[in-house]
Amino acid sequence: MPAWLPLESNPDVLTKYIHKLGVSQEWSITDVVSLEPEMLEWIPQPVKAIILLFPISENYEKHRAQEHEQIAADPGTFPDDLFYMRQLTSNACGTVAIIHSVANNKSISLSDGILKNFLENAKDLTPEERGKALENDVSFTEGHYELANEGQTVANPEEKVNHHFISLIHNGGFLYELDGRKQFPIKHGSTSDSTFVQDAAKVCKVFMARDPEEMRFTVMALTASPN
Template sequence: MSEKHWFPLESNPEVMNNYVQKLGLNVDNFAFTDVYGLDEELLAMVPQPVLAVLMLYPITKENEAESHKDQEDQEKSGQKLPEELYFVKQTIGNACGTIALLHSIANNQNNLKLNDGFWKDYLNTTKNELPENRAKLLEKDDRIEVAHEESANDGQTNKEEHVDTDLHFIAFVEKNGTLYEMDGRKKFPLSRGTTSSSTLLYDTAKLVRSKYMNLNPEQMNFTLVALSAV
């Protein structure tokens, strides 16, 4: 981890949309929206298609152990990731919200409109870089740090409170018919089974239940946001 430590971003679609817009994402056709629950009728309320799903969840010893086992299993299996799957390491403290947004946007560039600005510049510059080098370049770019700070200030959290948190953002994206869990703390993206552009939200909901919620049924701090059609 670097010495940089940002104030946490909230799981708030309005804040997220303002944030990504400042950095050059056109949100006229696709934008971030709340997922109000994992029941079928609530998932059906989210406009389709869904390009990515972000989850904010509590880090616990149960889901950390499960995640570590999954990483080991996939490493031993020698899984090959698609070259076009964009992954960046998280080296800035509390930057997980920004990393999740970045994974959502970077892996859906063909469907999104990027105006001149940070997103276009950064993704063009880093498309052939390793995840660790992408992280270093992210640390050096003042534009995203300033925009993150402004967006964190737009949230409801009292900045006088302790900024260390046990909540963490990850993203889920589809690439070549596979659902990938994108977490900048991990060594690599985790393959989570088959999916499609039309079932990404529903397949993610099943995964969230089985791999996260069922491990910690007493925890209530789960929120999901979708990058979906407007």
């Protein structure tokens, strides 16, 4: 598996990244400082996606294996307009999470450029083919490297990364976890535009409860840019 430089969970860097990809300046990535209900009210609205960065622990990998076994037996069906892709490039999870967050929100306008071209070319591909297309996309690779090098720490593509980005989005009245390391999208029950942030926060808390002694969790949101 080819390796990219890992992206930091830095909202300023990630905001610059989505704008470089062609996302309108009306949108940005912001920190979610607390998952408590009253604090979630302070996040700029509307919130289009929640992005979670979490440690890949032994507990999590055990859960992922069990979850895969259960879902593989009965994967169910998913909306035709749910954009899902596999992550076939090591350390590309930040980019995959951003693609999932933007691609599943049609109200986010894209200018001509890297992401719009990718989504147009990938719309009729399978999740695996989309992962391969990202791996072979020179523009995406160059943009990723440029932003990864702007982080606050020195990135090494050969260094083992023990954390992972995923995206939580709302589609058709349901909350979906989109993780390129998994074979399928994960449906986390019903949600709505008005309850999405609170519902996504509950999913994040489940991840945290799985590793109660871990502190390396970061939650961000794709939101309207502050005025």
